Amino acid sequence: MPLKLKIIIGSTRPGRKGPTVAAWVAKAAAGHADFDVETIDLADLNLPLLDEPNHPAMKKYEHAHTKRWSAIADDADAFVFVTPEYDFFAPASLVNAIECLSQEWKYKPAGVVSYGGISGGLRSTQVLRGLLGNLGIVAIPQSVPIPFFPEFIGDDGVFVPNDKMKEGADLMFGELAKWGKALKPMRTTA
């Protein structure tokens, strides 16, 4: 049975490029037989800043928006977070979305695809990997940074990766599949 892979678009601002990059990530993931791929746009979920009275670890949510987000994350076997870098950091929209949940992340693997200027968003990836690890996610080291990403977006608005990016993504997906399969039994024997 394929692993359910959720591609999470981390930026939510008007005019963002996150969906453009994520469209390539989803297409690349769909080329792997191991995955059943779904793209989740945090802008659609429209999560407010954490507004639940209980600690997320209790999984006692009061609001429909949190319950919806929780069900999406619960359904996943693996994640790829597609993220920009804001001020050398991960975007608040993504940090907030991750911190709204807790148990839903545990014993699941995640990769990160980042984009930016010269850094390719790597600093965002590193802080995210720390946060994800704190929540029990296996944040694999095979991330995909995309430096100077606007150069890879054509006039038609489509992101076209170079060979290095494709290789990096393939490596990440291969590792995600291994971890996804290995971690599944840990969740059923909890």
Ligand SMILES: Cc1cc2nc3c(=O)[nH]c(=O)nc-3n(C[C@H](O)[C@H](O)[C@H](O)COP(=O)(O)O)c2cc1C
């Ligand atoms: C608030 C803000 C801070 C930014 N900080 C960085 C940064 O630290 N490093 C970087 O490479 N690009 C930075 N940028 C430029 C982003 O790489 C670029 O705007 C990108 O399109 C942001 O992703 P998004 O369009 O999905 O929001 C920043 C952009 C914004 C809006």
